[in-house]
Amino acid sequence: MPAKLNLALCVGPLADDGYHPLTTIFQAVSLHDELIAQPAAPGEISVAMSGEGTDSVAVDDSNLAVRAARLLADSYGDERFGVRLTVKKSIPVAGGMAGGSADAAAALLACSVLWDLDIDPEELREYGAQLGSDVPFALMGGTAIGTGRGDKLVPVLSRGSHHWVLAFADTGLSTPAVYRHFDQLQPDGCDLEMPTELINALATGDSEELARHLRNDLAAAAIDLQPSLQATIDAGLECGALAAIVSGSGPTVAFLCRNEEAAVALSVALSAEDVARAVRRVVGPVAGARLLSGGCPGVRAARRTRRPGVRLAGRSQDSRRQDAGLG
Numbered sequence: 001m002p003a004k005l006n007l008a009l010c011v012g013p014l015a016d017d018g019y020h021p022l023t024t025i026f027q028a029v030s031l032h033d034e035l036i037a038q039p040a041a042p043g044e045i046s047v048a049m050s051g052e053g054t055d056s057v058a059v060d061d062s063n064l065a066v067r068a069a070r071l072l073a074d075s076y077g078d079e080r081f082g083v084r085l086t087v088k089k090s091i092p093v094a095g096g097m098a099g100g101s102a103d104a105a106a107a108l109l110a111c112s113v114l115w116d117l118d119i120d121p122e123e124l125r126e127y128g129a130q131l132g133s134d135v136p137f138a139l140m141g142g143t144a145i146g147t148g149r150g151d152k153l154v155p156v157l158s159r160g161s162h163h164w165v166l167a168f169a170d171t172g173l174s175t176p177a178v179y180r181h182f183d184q185l186q187p188d189g190c191d192l193e194m195p196t197e198l199i200n201a202l203a204t205g206d207s208e209e210l211a212r213h214l215r216n217d218l219a220a221a222a223i224d225l226q227p228s229l230q231a232t233i234d235a236g237l238e239c240g241a242l243a244a245i246v247s248g249s250g251p252t253v254a255f256l257c258r259n260e261e262a263a264v265a266l267s268v269a270l271s272a273e274d275v276a277r278a279v280r281r282v283v284g285p286v287a288g289a290r291l292l293s294g295g296c297p298g299v300r301a302a303r304r305t306r307r308p309g310v311r312l313a314g315r316s317q318d319s320r321r322q323d324a325g326l327g
């Protein structure tokens with residue numbers, strides 16, 4: 001499952017429900033966590049994690065992958081469901097790239113297959129929205145405009161591939177802390193206008209045009225909380241990036257490059273500077289959460305349906321499986 005960048009992140013004023021209304025353009029990029037789901041004893045839902053930054057992630061019931069599996073198990077009310085999840089992380093934790101949401105998306109998809117649930121992609125995204133605003137996009141992938149809390153998605157036409165260089169920071173930033181600081185800096189929020197020039201640039205596939213229209217309203221707050229980000233941004237721009245954006249609530253910085261060659265040159269130059277913990281080259285857009293190998297005999301006796309009273313789509317199972325990329 002892929003990480004995301006926000007090519008535009010327009011943040012409105014804090015609403016009474018405690019959330020900020022957003023207009024955002026997501027792009028999924030080729031930095032992936034991997035999740036394996038194996039059958040486990042009835043009622044057992046567990047996760048083990050390895051890789052990038054996992055020392056700081058709890059593997060108890062608060063883990064987003066566990067919460068995703070539990071949400072499905074509870075919704076279907078079958079006590080025989082169990083799963084042992086293993087996550088290999090490459091997406092930086094608390095890096096503004098929605099790594100936790102990607103793991104939740106993967107757990108939803110994997111458990112729906114393992115437990116042979118009667119569920120289609122749209123329903124899976126509805127479950128995702130209950131877990132976090134970025135989860136529906138992690139399932140969908142590609143490039144999309146998100147409104148509401150960022151969970152109401154419409155795909156956006158994006159031609160070609162864009163080459164990005166990511167600079168990971170030494171320490172993460174808490175998303176709620178960045179939003180709180182944003183509220184102090186911008187008590188009235190920013191405007192939520194549709195980023196039409198950016199959408200037009202995506203349709204042309206022209207990275208130079210895209211570079212002119214990137215926007216992140218949280219950038220000032222993130223840089224205020226982690227001032228070293230400014231040196232990272234400056235170094236990337238001096239080394240030839242077309243543009244720099246703080247990714248989501250930060251602290252990862254994403255540099256847009258003219259082409260693959262420019263991205264290779266920038267990643268080499270940036271690695272030589274002492275401005276990032278690690279540097280990675282990625283492309284976008286890429287697909288959302290996908291099953292790499294599948295079909296597990298776990299709980300396959302009969303296709304499970306949700307508890308009564310919950311809507312199910314009326315299409316054939318085959319078409320649902322095709323939509324989910326389960327083939």
Ligand code: ATP
Pocket residue numbers: 056057058062063064065087092093094095096097098099100101103104134173175248249250
């Ligand atoms: P956001 O999606 O809010 O922008 P982020 O991308 O900055 O978040 P994440 O890596 O998603 O950061 O982690 C946010 C928080 O979620 C961290 O404090 C982390 O401990 C917690 N968390 C829970 N489960 C996971 C998981 N499976 N992977 C990463 N973080 C997790």
